[in-house]
Amino acid sequence: xxxxxxxxxxxxxxxxxxxxxxxxxxxxxxxxxxxxxxxxxxxxxxxxxxxxxxxxxxxxxxxxxxxxxxxxxxxxxxxxxxxxxxxxxxxxxxxx
Amino acid sequence: xxxxxxxxxxxxxxxxxxxxxxxxxxxxxxxxxxxxxxxxxxxxxxxxxxxxxxxxxxxxxxxxxxxxxxxxxxxxxxxxxxxxxxxxxxxxxxxx
Numbered sequence: 001x002x003x004x005x006x007x008x009x010x011x012x013x014x015x016x017x018x019x020x021x022x023x024x025x026x027x028x029x030x031x032x033x034x035x036x037x038x039x040x041x042x043x044x045x046x047x048x049x050x051x052x053x054x055x056x057x058x059x060x061x062x063x064x065x066x067x068x069x070x071x072x073x074x075x076x077x078x079x080x081x082x083x084x085x086x087x088x089x090x091x092x093x094x095x096x
Numbered sequence: 097x098x099x100x101x102x103x104x105x106x107x108x109x110x111x112x113x114x115x116x117x118x119x120x121x122x123x124x125x126x127x128x129x130x131x132x133x134x135x136x137x138x139x140x141x142x143x144x145x146x147x148x149x150x151x152x153x154x155x156x157x158x159x160x161x162x163x164x165x166x167x168x169x170x171x172x173x174x175x176x177x178x179x180x181x182x183x184x185x186x187x188x189x190x191x192x
Contacts, residue, residue: 020157062120065120
């Protein structure tokens with residue numbers, strides 16, 4: 001198509017904003033999950049099996065152009081941020 | 097709310113699928129941008145200033161619960177995957 005570099009970059013910026021919005025919604029869900037785990041008396045939030053399950057579904061959903069390895073690397077960073085979110089929340093709870 | 101762990105995890109899986117879809121659309125845009133850069137004779141795809149601009153906008157868009165640092169880390173992984181995509185494409189072009 002005849003779109004300019006600038007136009008394509010604007011579209012990337014719009015997609016970035018949508019990604020941030022989805023990440024925030026995902027963060028809220030993870031925080032809810034963390035509260036359930038806490039209320040059940042658990043303090044272990046890291047769940048490698050659940051992460052592996054998610055990665056399997058993510059690879060199934062991926063139709064490119066990113067490789068499965070690239071998408072997995074991005075999701076591992078999302079998992080890491082999510083775990084930080086759950087653990088920080090738990091840490092705050094333990095300190096009060 | 098009274099949602100169970102299982103229901104929340106299904107919502108996370110749905111969000112993951114939406115994230116994969118947005119990432120794929122972003123990947124296609126980046127591939128288009130790569131083609132424009134190539135056609136203009138450039139072979140340098142890494143553009144730290146453009147990445148910094150994107151991160152600034154992403155931080156502005158972020159309303160939590162993730163910290164700006166967490167969202168930046170996720171986007172840096174997206175940038176890395178995107179650069180791989182542009183460079184692999186260029187490498188293929190150079191090899192034919």
